[in-house]
Amino acid sequence: SAGAPQPLPSSGPKSLREMPHPLATSSSEEMGPALTPSPDLLLPRSIADKDLSLPNGTPVDTSSPASSSSLLNRLQLDDDLDGETRDLFVTVDDPKKHVCTMETYITYRVTTKTTRAEFDLPEYSVRRRYQDFDWLRNKLEESQPTHLIPPLPEKFVVKGVVDRFSEEFVETRRKALDKFLKRITDHPVLSFNEHFNVFLTAKDLNAYKKQGMALLSKVGESVKYVTGGYKLRSRPLEFAAIGEYLDTFSLKLGTIDRIAQRIIKEQLEYLVELREYGPVYSTWGGLEVELSEPLEGVSACIGNCCTALEELSEDMTEDFLPVLREYILYSESMKNVLKKRDQVQAEYEAKLEAVALKKEDRPKVPTDVEKCQDRVECFNADLKADMERWQNNKRQDFRQLLMGMADKNIQYYEKCLTAWESIIPLLQDKPETK
């Protein structure tokens, strides 16, 4: 029921369903968890399209894309995208090196398969480089500031010793980029983002990028959420809880990252010694007659264990550490979104206070205060929905990651076990009496 401003829905741990949307009609309950939006509620293909309106006739403010997307978000709250309902599949593979006069870089093939109407074709295959992904992420952050945007792998290689064209590095990056796009694909709002669509489909992305820059200065898309100078008095309980959670979470991940790195370091030092150890048995075998074969056997066995250990360390470096770092980056960007939310709320509260102080008997609340309230509520709703989704994905991701770590260690020990078990008969073998 539009009218007098409601108390902020975000104060207090209420479920999203309980909160009435200021623009919603009483029939909002009937909308239910729709899997696909009705044509009326499709996001505009271009920013200039202003023909959208809600069922009750209230025009949707397309200049702030957040509100329409959050509506969509709420409709798709219960949407657990399982295989049957998924209609968009994206993969990153086939890295290729390009050597040009100015620079050398890697491109990755991005393949899209979809039945969505927003796409002209059912299949696309384009080539993209890291800076394209970086551009996409920036665009998503700008155009969907109320949502949690997945992280990208680090732009620069911190260690300096790593070769950014090495197979391992490229593969690690490819996996991270693939994960990045898949997370967007799985998101009910982000996956419908126009920039995302172009990223997946355009032959010439650079032309679109340039066009986008020009448009940006006209529409001032990114200006909307840059509210400066407002300070929030107190963060609502549930967002404070999220903030605290993220702080502790990223701290613990940092610790785990350090431990994992330390283990890899110790393993490599252990490997160095093992590589000297094995051959000594072989040297000894050269001195002996009857013991020659057994000693050679032990030497070879230790060699096999070395190989297994090397594989374990490599796997952990390539598969385990990057995912940890991704989540740390994720947490950081999420904390920034929380801060933006605070800003939006602060602006609303400040303007509300200003109105109250004027003590004028106005029957209607000024539209800009209403807009602020709208923004706060949408932001809160979007963020909460994303947090829930994020928590669930995080649980699955870590379950998989840690099980993977356990698996790699099991495989390592199994390889070593096989090696040692196979030489027992060799050691017990009695030489033929000559």
Next chain:
Amino acid sequence: VLSFRAVESQSEGQCAPVDSLWRRYSEFELLRNYLSVTYPHIVVPPLPEKRADFVWHKLSADNMDPDFVERRRIGLENFLLRVASHPVLCQDKIFYSFLTQEGGWKEMVNETGFQLKADSRLKALNATFRVKNPDKRFTELKHYSDELQSVISHLLRVRARVADRLYGVYKVHGNYGRVFSEWSAIEKEMGDGLQSAGHHMDVYAASIDDILEEEEHYADQLKEYLFYAEALRAVCRKHELMQYDLEMAAQDLTSKKQQCEELATGTVRTFSLKGMTSKLFGQEAPEQREAKIKVLEEQIQEGEEQLKSKNLEGRDFVKSAWADIERFKEQKNHDLKEALISYAVMQISMCKKGIQVWTNAKECFSKM
């Protein structure tokens, strides 16, 4: 033959206070010295190390460390068992008294006067460089024992470093236990899985202590043969000495015979200062010459008998030494094979434990 009880009572003495332990060790040393001197053709079993060597960082280099003391006790017991099971050494009376006689054993040993029979190190060194015709088999054996000593020391040194590093790997995993526990506190669904997985990481980290303790026994088995290499070399050295002695005696005999001949015939074949001076200052009177010849002839006779007995001694030595060396070779091959098997078994056990722990952790993670 020898009762086990006697052996054990000696070993029990090792648990006595510090000074008596050191005295005991010195008595073992005395026993071994006695046996080495008295049976130079035998590869005498070695004593365990006096001081902790080839240590890795966790293992105390402190000789008072209870683990080290215990391992040395086992080593001393092993030494006695080796001697007791040797066909020749087990019959030695001094050895028997070592096991049975409480007091006055030291005096008894010294009374044998075995120290007089001991060869000086200098003489032995001389022999090494000057012997002309050593038995080829002994030369090869000496070379082998040098190489064996070198390779086993290298092996023990690297093994100690390997153990050190492995310890580090396991212990760092213990940190997972703590951080998983802390992390589980802020999680809802994931909490239990993380917490219990963390416990398994603690178990994993703790398991390395027993694993490495067991490996020390393997290292001790290698060390025994490291020290055995020295015993082998001692037998080779004894042969060299005897051979050198023989060669010197033969040389001496030859030169005396030559001198005799020269005096008898009056011809001087070899240059000698005496010969020159006698030419310059006049020759000796015939009576003097006769006397000299007589002395030489006596010495030659003695020398020939000595040479004969030395030859015999030498051949006996080679025969009995080689018999013991063959026995030793069999023992070595058998023991080292057993040691390698037990090492492989240890590694297998360690791998199985690793699989178990990580499988448990995986299950905990799956419940997240």
